[in-house]
Amino acid sequence: MIYSFSTARVVFGIGSRAGVATHASHLGRRCLLVTGSRPERCDWLLEELKDVMDDVLCVAVGGEPETGFISAQAEAARQASCDVVVAIGGGSVIDAGKALAALVANTGDLFDYLEVVGRGTPLEHEPLPMVAVPTTAGTGSEVTANAVLLSPAHGVKASLRAPNLIPALAIVDPELAVSLPSAQTAASGMDALTQLMECFVSHAASPLTDPLCRDGLTRAARSLRVAVRDGASLRARSDMALASLFSGMALANAKLGAVHGFAAPLGGMLGAAHGEICAALLPHVMEANIRVLRHVAPEHPALARYDEVGRLLTGMEAACAEDGLEFARSLCSDLGIRGLGALGLTEEVMEEVVEKASRASSMHGNPIVLDKGELLGILRRAMDEGSSAK
Structure with a gap:
């Protein structure tokens, strides 16, 4: 087998945010600063960038x-050079x-490049160099090779994907997540855990991604509850920042x-948080995968990997796949994860969700093909209030 691995240059650690502006000034002189809906929270960075840049567009x-x-x-940033x-x-x-970063340098229509x-x-051209500074611990987007965008016209999320879309530099400061509310900590943390697990059992897993998944699952298992309960715990925040970072590295080089696969259409149709959707689905997808694998492919290597997931999550040497499943159910219950019904899913749209999910790129990484009946069953079980429902 031949394996490859790509990632960003990473600077990790408490206080590392102090170097963002200096690092960015080595990559360009006219900065596009992208923030969340409350840009005033990043005034400290804006001022630092203004000190070292010729111009900053926010x-x-x-x-x-x-x-x-x-x-x-993208057009405005292009006009601002x-x-x-x-x-x-x-x-x-x-x-x-x-x-x-991609569209400023590539002037085609966005839909020329978007998947699905x-x-x-x-x-056609290299994206602009980018510095990614995560303030949550979930997606690992700071080291992935895709950008997930919502297309309202299609009611779905789709990716703009290219190997060179990985940022030039990721600066990961766990302290930036300390103020994150508990509900967002739970949802984003469940996304990280889900990505680590899906990459680990995917048919595209490799010796280059496996160590990241093993370490990340261990950190998430021991620290997600703590981070939700005590957001000021820097140890828990550091564990979750690393779990998220490792999940991004893994998915950029393996598959989900x-x-x-479900989260792509559901995110566009429901408008719920991505991590919350993933959390509502995770135990039910695990259950279906394990059951179908045992029935149709009992020697499949993914079953041994699910057994290892059980050991990594529980810390018990004798744990099996079902123990990992029970851990996931218990974790979702403890974190107050709502079912898909509470997030807006109805029976009337399930067929459409399954049809869209079947075309999603992530679905092709699943360790075994799940037929329409299994996919509908997952959605129906995940609709129940609370993901601990069996």
């Missing part, structure tokens, strides 16, 4: 980055930054699975 991203918004902001991007915020903000709902053609 873009605030409220909610999921939509295709029309991204196209318009921006040559470097700094994105500080959660996964949506960093995804917006990556998409803007667009043509998916390769970028059915949870994220």
Whole structure:
């Protein structure tokens, strides 16, 4: 087998945010600063960038980055001659930054490059260099090669994807997540855990991604509850920042699975937080995968990996796949994860969700093909109030 691995240059540690402006000034002189919906929280960074840059253009991203918004902001950044991007915020903000870095340098229509709902053609030119500064611990977007965008016209989230979309530099300061509310900590942390698990059991897992998944799952298992309960715990925040970072590195070099296959259309249709959708689905996708694998492919290597997931999550040497499943159910219950019904899913749209999910790129990473009946069953079980329902 031949394996490859790509990632950003990473600076990790408490206080590392102090170097963002200096690092960015080495990559360009006219900065596009991408923030969340409350840009005043990043005034400290804006002032530091103004001290070292010739010019700074600010873009605030409220909610999921939509295709029309991204196209318009890319044109504005192009007119301002921006040559470097700094994105500080959660996964949506960093995804917006990556998409803007690509579209400032590539002048085709966004849908020329977008997967699933667009043509998916390769970028003609290198994206602008980018510095990604996550303030949550979930998506690992600071080291991934895709930008997830919402297309309102299609009611789905789709990726702009290219190997060179990985940011030039990721600065990960766990202290930036200390003020994150407990509900967002829970949802984003469950996204990280889900990504680590899906990459680990994916058919595209490799010896280059496996150590990241093993370490990340261990950290998330021991620290997610703590981070939700005590957001000021820097040890827990550091564990979750690393779990998220490792999940991004893994998914950029392996594949995801059915949870994220469903999350793409559900995110566009429900408008709920991505991490909350993933959390509601995770135990039910695990259960279906384990059951179908045992029934149709009992020697499949993914079953041994699910057994290892059980050991990593519980810390018990004799744990099996079902123990990992029970851990996930218990964790969702403890974190107050709501079912998909509470997030807005109805029986009437399930067939549409399954049809869209079947076309999602992430679904193709699932360790085994799940038929329509299994996929509908997952959605129905995940609708129940609380993901601990069996």
